[in-house]
Amino acid sequence: MARIKQTDKDLLELKGLHLYHHQGSNCAARIRMALEEKGLKWTGHSINLVTCEHLKPEYLRINPESCVPALIHNGFSITGSEDILRYLEETYPEPSLCTGTEKEKAEIWRWVDEAAHSHLDTTVSFLYAHKMGRPCAKKHLPIYEKINPERARFIKERGYNMSEKQRLEAIAHNHKMFQKLEDNLSRKAYLAGDEFSLADIAWGMNIILLENFGFNFSEYPKVNEWSQKIRQRPAYNDKVRIPKFPQWLIYCMFKIKRFLYRTV
Numbered sequence: 001m002a003r004i005k006q007t008d009k010d011l012l013e014l015k016g017l018h019l020y021h022h023q024g025s026n027c028a029a030r031i032r033m034a035l036e037e038k039g040l041k042w043t044g045h046s047i048n049l050v051t052c053e054h055l056k057p058e059y060l061r062i063n064p065e066s067c068v069p070a071l072i073h074n075g076f077s078i079t080g081s082e083d084i085l086r087y088l089e090e091t092y093p094e095p096s097l098c099t100g101t102e103k104e105k106a107e108i109w110r111w112v113d114e115a116a117h118s119h120l121d122t123t124v125s126f127l128y129a130h131k132m133g134r135p136c137a138k139k140h141l142p143i144y145e146k147i148n149p150e151r152a153r154f155i156k157e158r159g160y161n162m163s164e165k166q167r168l169e170a171i172a173h174n175h176k177m178f179q180k181l182e183d184n185l186s187r188k189a190y191l192a193g194d195e196f197s198l199a200d201i202a203w204g205m206n207i208i209l210l211e212n213f214g215f216n217f218s219e220y221p222k223v224n225e226w227s228q229k230i231r232q233r234p235a236y237n238d239k240v241r242i243p244k245f246p247q248w249l250i251y252c253m254f255k256i257k258r259f260l261y262r263t264v
């Protein structure tokens with residue numbers, strides 16, 4: 001588990017659960033949803049990914065790899081959505097979001113780990129393949145190279161100029177994943193069984209983000225139905241909700257941003 005002992009007074013003084021997140025982040029939405037499902041009281045700190053607040057030294061103290069989400073609790077920061085979900089489930093086991101036999105629980109964690117570890121290859125690559133998403137400005141690449149070389153390599157390879165081969169591969173890879181979700185949801189009410197679990201939170205937020213970007217899942221009727229069911233849960237409230245903007249606005253915003261970022 002990625003857990004970092006904090007030493008700065010301002011962070012040590014924080015009481016309760018503090019989530020560092022961005023409202024538009026699917027990885028952070030997993031944590032918001034789990035916190036609300038568990039009925040926990042938490043304080044949110046918005047880290048604006050668009051203005052690159054996540055690359056500032058104040059945030060790098062909390063997550064040296066710069067991504068959101070990060071959780072601060074009792075003087076430690078915990079990073080990586082899968083590790084934060086594990087921490088919450090261990091620390092606040094009731095109500096559980098991971099029930100069943102040991103085998104069923106292991107299956108839930110497999111889904112969670114897969115969602116977290118495949119973030120760049122799934123959601124981000126899919127958005128890049130459709131000229132969306134926000135590869136950083138060129139001037140920020142040296143920072144990424146220092147703090148998160150894997151992400152720097154990814155942005156350089158796929159962020160600015162994805163080749164047609166990479167584009168088709170990214171789309172095919174994601175469709176394979178959507179089909180895997182569809183197949184599972186054809187057999188069960190939820191991703192890992194008959195109960196709503198962390199598996200649904202982990203993948204549900206990916207699908208909801210893509211839907212909000214305008215992608216249509218009608219080819220995958222079970223996925224469609226399941227994401228609606230997740231949206232209707234009381235826990236998917238205003239604190240959790242991933243914002244939805246009109247398609248034309250998203251398109252213009254990314255077009256401008258991508259044009260500028262290629263050069264600056």
Ligand SMILES: N[C@@H](CCC(=O)N[C@@H](CS)C(=O)NCC(=O)O)C(=O)O
Pocket residue numbers: 025026027028049054066067068069079080081082115116117119
């Ligand atoms: N595997 C990590 C991925 C976290 C991640 O990449 N978060 C995105 C937002 S969804 C981020 O912070 N991106 C920052 C960037 O692109 O530099 C997790 O599941 O927490």
